[in-house]
Amino acid sequence: MKIVGAIIKPFKLEAVKDALMEIGVQGMTATEVTGLGRQKGNKETYRGAEYTTDFVPKVKIEVFVADNLVPQVIETIMRSAKTGTIGDGKIMVSDLNNVVRIRTGETGDGAI
Amino acid sequence: MGGYKRFGIMLCLGVGLFLGSLVGIPMAGAEDEVLKVDTGDTAWVLTSTALVLAMTMPGLALFYGGMVRRKNILGTIMQSIVVLCLVSLIWITVGYSLAFGPDQGGLIGSLDWIGLNGVGSAPHPTYGPTIPHQVFMLFQLMFAAITPALITGAVAERMKFSALLLFAGLWSLFIYVPVAHWVWGGGWLGQMGAIDFAGGAVVHITSGVSSLVCAIVIGKRTGWGADHMPPHNLPFTLLGTGLLWFGWFGFNAGSALGANGVAGTAFLATQAAAASGALVWMAVEWTHRGKPTVLGVASGVVAGLAAVTPASGYIGPFSAILIGAVAGLLCYYAVYWKGKMSYYDDSLDSVGIHGVSGVFGILATGLFASKAINAAGADGLFFGNAGELGVQAIMAGSITLFSVVGTWIILKLVDAVVGLRVSADDEQVGLDLSQHNEQAYSHD
Numbered sequence: 321m322k323i324v325g326a327i328i329k330p331f332k333l334e335a336v337k338d339a340l341m342e343i344g345v346q347g348m349t350a351t352e353v354t355g356l357g358r359q360k361g362n363k364e365t366y367r368g369a370e371y372t373t374d375f376v377p378k379v380k381i382e383v384f385v386a387d388n389l390v391p392q393v394i395e396t397i398m399r400s401a402k403t404g405t406i407g408d409g410k411i412m413v414s415d416l417n418n419v420v421r422i423r424t425g426e427t428g429d430g431a432i
Numbered sequence: 433m434g435g436y437k438r439f440g441i442m443l444c445l446g447v448g449l450f451l452g453s454l455v456g457i458p459m460a461g462a463e464d465e466v467l468k469v470d471t472g473d474t475a476w477v478l479t480s481t482a483l484v485l486a487m488t489m490p491g492l493a494l495f496y497g498g499m500v501r502r503k504n505i506l507g508t509i510m511q512s513i514v515v516l517c518l519v520s521l522i523w524i525t526v527g528y529s530l531a532f533g534p535d536q537g538g539l540i541g542s543l544d545w546i547g548l549n550g551v552g553s554a555p556h557p558t559y560g561p562t563i564p565h566q567v568f569m570l571f572q573l574m575f576a577a578i579t580p581a582l583i584t585g586a587v588a589e590r591m592k593f594s595a596l597l598l599f600a601g602l603w604s605l606f607i608y609v610p611v612a613h614w615v616w617g618g619g620w621l622g623q624m625g626a627i628d629f630a631g632g633a634v635v636h637i638t639s640g641v642s643s644l645v646c647a648i649v650i651g652k653r654t655g656w657g658a659d660h661m662p663p664h665n666l667p668f669t670l671l672g673t674g675l676l677w678f679g680w681f682g683f684n685a686g687s688a689l690g691a692n693g694v695a696g697t698a699f700l701a702t703q704a705a706a707a708s709g710a711l712v713w714m715a716v717e718w719t720h721r722g723k724p725t726v727l728g729v730a731s732g733v734v735a736g737l738a739a740v741t742p743a744s745g746y747i748g749p750f751s752a753i754l755i756g757a758v759a760g761l762l763c764y765y766a767v768y769w770k771g772k773m774s775y776y777d778d779s780l781d782s783v784g785i786h787g788v789s790g791v792f793g794i795l796a797t798g799l800f801a802s803k804a805i806n807a808a809g810a811d812g813l814f815f816g817n818a819g820e821l822g823v824q825a826i827m828a829g830s831i832t833l834f835s836v837v838g839t840w841i842i843l844k845l846v847d848a849v850v851g852l853r854v855s856a857d858d859e860q861v862g863l864d865l866s867q868h869n870e871q872a873y874s875h876d
Binding site: 329331334335362363364365366373405 | 655658659660857860861865869870871
């Protein structure tokens with residue numbers, strides 16, 4: 321099992337969610353985050369005082385995925401989150417030792 | 433305000449406090465008399481003027497600002513406040529003269545009053561004979577200012593700020609000003625006997641149908657129908673609704689141009705229609721969708737208020753309740769239909785609420801107006817005068833046609849000069865940052 325995490329543009333959340341549901345993903349977690357990357361921050365001006373906010377708003381999603389589905393999930397996120405401009409975000413994959421469904425006590429792939 | 437002349441007569445007859453025994457001064461004679469300013473009337477109209485100001489800023493600004501996504505709230509508020517400032521100067525310099533100056537063939541006012549030349553502290557015999565002419569001009573200024581601001585709801589979250597400014601200035605001069613003249617400034621519709629007490633046609637039809645043209649010409653927001661675009665702060669919208677409602681007493685009751693019985697009639701009709709509009713919208717939504725929503729009640733309030741506006745000084749409370757109720761029902765279905773059909777993205781429902789209740793209100797005035805309530809008005813169909821409904825229909829139809837064509841031409845012109853829409857990137861970032869370098873909600 322893997323955790324597939326992705327940091328994406330906030331307005332792409334719905335598209336990514338819909339695309340993942342379509343390939344059979346049944347759940348995910350989404351968090352509002354701010355991030356700093358190659359995308360430049362925004363310039364702001366308040367009564368002449370200029371600020372550059374380096375951190376821009378992003379959404380981070382996390383999906384628990386059975387090993388055999390990982391390539392498909394990655395491909396789906398890439399396709400649905402892509403705008404082609406800098407700041408589209410990143411996908412990261414890491415190992416997941418176990419998953420437990422709290423209500424039933426199921427573990428492993430059956431709990432995903 | 434349909435026929436200030438008739439109001440003038442009524443005021444002289446009925447409540448001309450200083451004219452006491454001189455009942456029935458004919459208007460022709462009144463022009464030769466020195467009209468006396470009534471302090472009570474003037475105080476009420478000055479107060480009403482400030483109340484109508486509060487409808488635009490912060491009322492409408494917050495009403496709309498709460499409904500957009502949080503990246504666009506400042507841009508949305510900015511549109512209302514700057515349109516208010518821009519139209520104020522247009523009105524003082526040339527707008528008032530063209531709208532209310534001496535009539536030129538029923539179509540437009542003359543330039544005799546340009547720069548408020550001759551518009552001073554003495555009353556004008558037809559525009560509120562007991563208040564300073566300048567106060568009448570100011571009261572009308574607030575109406576001129578809120579009308580283009582209403583249209584910003586149809587183009588929310590995607591119009592370029594420079595384009596909006598240019599559009600609002602041109603629209604104010606070439607759409608609002610002539611229509612105000614036709615109905616209130618001695619123009620052809622007023623001469624025909626069309627009545628619009630406080631702006632159902634002049635404010636709500638013009639802004640509502642122009643909103644439809646704007647929404648179609650500028651196109652849908654990117655992602656409309658696919659992305660979630662929920663209101664980001666409904667308490668702001670409710671605060672705006674409250675300020676609109678509060679200010680509407682100035683809008684309607686102030687249109688009596690005096691602290692008198694007609695003002696009380698209009699005040700009562702305003703409250704009655706707002707209440708029934710809200711409750712009917714709530715009931716319909718509850719039945720149709722399973723839950724009564726807060727935004728639905730707020731929308732019903734505004735639908736009822738807009739619909740009763742043209743009739744408010746001519747009708748009794750039960751006519752007002754009925755008008756508000758029908759407006760709540762009609763506007764609910766208009767907004768629901770828009771969402772279902774997705775033909776155009778009238779983002780904050782300027783068309784579905786102001787356009788629909790504006791047209792309905794003007795026709796309803798032709799049904800429910802009663803001389804028993806206000807002798808200076810007219811009798812509608814339900815009071816034995818079917819012709820009045822026809823005249824009202826001509827007013828609604830002609831103003832709709834004029835606004836649609838005029839708005840389309842202005843939009844094409846503005847598009848050619850500065851471009852109507854922000855770039856796709858700017859739209860994605862939001863108006864607050866892309867147009868104004870600011871954020872409403874900082875992370876720090």
